[in-house]
Amino acid sequence: MGKRVKIRMGSPTEVGARVQGSDLYSVALKWSDGKLCSGCDCPFFEEHGNLCKHIWATILEAWEQGHLGEVTAGSLADAIIGAENNLVRDLTREDIELLLS
Numbered sequence: 383m384g385k386r387v388k389i390r391m392g393s394p395t396e397v398g399a400r401v402q403g404s405d406l407y408s409v410a411l412k413w414s415d416g417k418l419c420s421g422c423d424c425p426f427f428e429e430h431g432n433l434c435k436h437i438w439a440t441i442l443e444a445w446e447q448g449h450l451g452e453v454t455a456g457s458l459a460d461a462i463i464g465a466e467n468n469l470v471r472d473l474t475r476e477d478i479e480l481l482l483s
């Protein structure tokens with residue numbers, strides 16, 4: 383089985399990816415002024431407008447491949463915690479930083 387996340391475009395502040403979930407989804411991330419702008423075309427994101435697991439998987443994979451170099455784990459943790467995210471709101475800042483380390 384191949385990777386579920388395919389990074390199609392990566393830079394220090396932007397990533398575009400295809401993520402294989404129950405369907406194939408397109409994810410886009412953009413880091414700007416300490417905020418993470420993200421989009422996914424899955425039903426969860428379209429309904430909640432909020433960070434879905436595909437975006438989360440893309441962040442982790444992009445990090446692993448050395449993209450998003452301008453984003454520090456601490457600033458991303460701040461952005462995620464500030465986003466009132468259903469999926470990750472039970473994570474502590476330490477959890478997030480550990481995931482991203």
Ligand SMILES: [Zn+2]
Nearest residue numbers: 422424434436
């Ligand atoms: Zn999604």
